[in-house]
Amino acid sequence: MDSVVMARALFGSSMAFHIIFATLGVGVPLMIVFAEIFAGITKNSDYSLMAKRWTKAQAILLGVAIPSGTIVGVMLSMLWPGFMEIMGQVIAVPFQVEIWAFFLEALFMSIYIYAADRLSRKLRILSVIMVSFGSASSAVLITNVHAWMNTPRGFKLADGKVTDVHPLQAIFNPSFAVTAIHVVASAFMTGAFCVGSIAAYKLLKKGKSEREREYHRRSLYLALIVGLVCSMATAINGHFTAQMLHHYLPLKLAAAEGLFETGPHAALEIFGSTSLEKQEVVGGITIPSALSFLATDRFDGVVRGLNDYPRELWPPLYIHTLFNLMVIIGGFLVALSFGALFYRLVLKRPYPRWLLAVLVAGGPLSLIGIETGWIFSCTGRQPWVISGVQKTADAATLSDNIGVLFGLFIGLYVLLMILTITVMRYYFKRKPVARELGVTEGS
């Protein structure tokens, strides 16, 4: 295999690994903030215990998030030197500012964890807010670079030389705001649904004392509220993200929807796979004119199709499936959290067991949403690394020992994944909620 393919494989899988821990690193601190605030308002010690336990989990996750982030950060320069050469001259500032956000997060995370007993409640809440602010900002800033790769602005390229640089135009490129909101909202909802998954799992298990069930119900309730708000925000904003694609990256939208011919009344295809021979999506559900409406707000709006573009500029057509998965997960999780809250607030009934079982899937599903969303976005940009400016193949390193490194890194990621899960289970098994709540086990 050539070194470009290997570089893509190595970088893509490193990102796919980092993003799991990074997203939770954005989502979980927000949940801790809410737990601390609720603890302050209600004076209920359950919320303090939630904050404490989630913080411990977050500390373990950070042990992987930070080094894996360091890997992708350094790899970006190592594997894509051609890209960094342009990026460095145009949009280095958000990267730089991101480091300040990392500092903010790391400083206050240590303060929150290791000095909690020496801080007043107000200062403690302030420091965990700073952690959350720091991690959300780092997500926004990295997304800034990602958005610029999709809609590059603020420079000219004349025979390989970068001229006319306007850093502010580069930063405030047209897809930045909408993409950043999408990334942060989806990270927040992921944190909430993951917390909810665990609570639902514990509630499904038999033989827990009522006191312990009460604790898990509180935590599930908090997760459902945050989850509903943030998943709605993600879905609504996702709609605007798709419209952004329609305006600025019509080819990506066409590939995402498997649309070949340009025209009005474009149909929305759900599921199915894009067939090049048949020039349409086969095996899917077709909703007439819906794509036109979603993209342009009119049923007769014109949506551009793949055939308007030369074949060598098409992204891989399987991104249709990735896009579908993300959108369906998004819709499903809105409905799920809404339904669960409906049971609790309107019907005032305990959650039925089947609902708890579905809620357990919420966390993993949102992580799948994150993964498919990112792979869709990065792969949908192919063959460009900077849309319309630089091809991925021209950005890659010339080094040819990547194959061995790929094996080493994959081994490392598998090892860390196994160890992290083992350590988490071990730690929380030894410190069960029941003991920390001060109740005798079983009932």
Next chain:
Amino acid sequence: MDHATVAIALVWALIFAYAILGSVDFGAGFWALVFDRRSGTRAAQIANRYLSPSWEVTNVFLVLITVAMVGFFPKAAFWLGTILLVPVSLVLILLTIRSSFMVYSYSTKRYSRPLRWVSGLTGVLIPGLLLSVLPVSLGGFVELSSEGNPSLLFGKLLSSPTEYAHLAFGISSELFLAALFLSDYAHEAGETSTYLSYRKVAVAMGPLTLLTAVLAIYTMTPEAAWIVVRIGEHLPWFLASIVSFAIGYSALWIKDGQRPPGRPRLAVTFVIGQYFLASVGYGMAHLPYILYPHLTIGQAITNDALFRSLLVSYSIGIAVLAPGFYLFWRLFLKDKKYISRQGE
């Protein structure tokens, strides 16, 4: 001063900061391991006290260096990315194992010992490996293909004595700096027996670092002869560095009435001064090359507009973060109660 000089001074300052912080960080991990089993002192605990809150912050400095380097010198990314891919990837793997295993070890009492061994040992190697990148920048290890594409002569690097001298210098400096720092940290907390253990280690390590430093220069390859000449031209800096070492090292023996010997705060300060002076001298000798003889700072520097906005971002960043750093220092480095509190 032109932009390239300002930028390289800034990058250099960050590298220096990381060299010191990283040495203390990785060295502390190692000393925590060594003193783990020895009862009587709280040396291992004191080292962990420092490490637990600090490693994340230290790690950010490492990221800051790469980001600052490609931010200010985007055209260096091509050369460094192509040449250093393999060695830097190996460091990244070690770094990941080190950090994650350390965090795992805090959460699993029963398996904490093997996890700590792995993280302590991988940690020790990292500063040495990072330092051993230096010989590559001095020339002789990079080959150009017929199209002008660079690649690293890995075999030549691995069979070159200067590589190992640099490695040894990196490791001994790390252990020396960490022991010195921890002796001061223990002294600050009034932990006399721990202080004395670390002082003893520092006394032993000090001359060793000097020896390996000389060895590193002595073993340079013929291609790097230019730097030896240039170091000669900047000799005053190196002499001042040795003087600073002498003062710092002797400060470990200063007697003050009944109290145990040594003024560790003074020793740490002057030894950091020693490294500071030597690396200023080395840095000036190295200029204007980033990678001899292929790449100079003037060729690699970014454009004016970006340079200015980077400086603005630095000023704002520092202003925003200063209070956070101050609070951090107050809570973890100054607070006697924190340092010497019982338990893990």
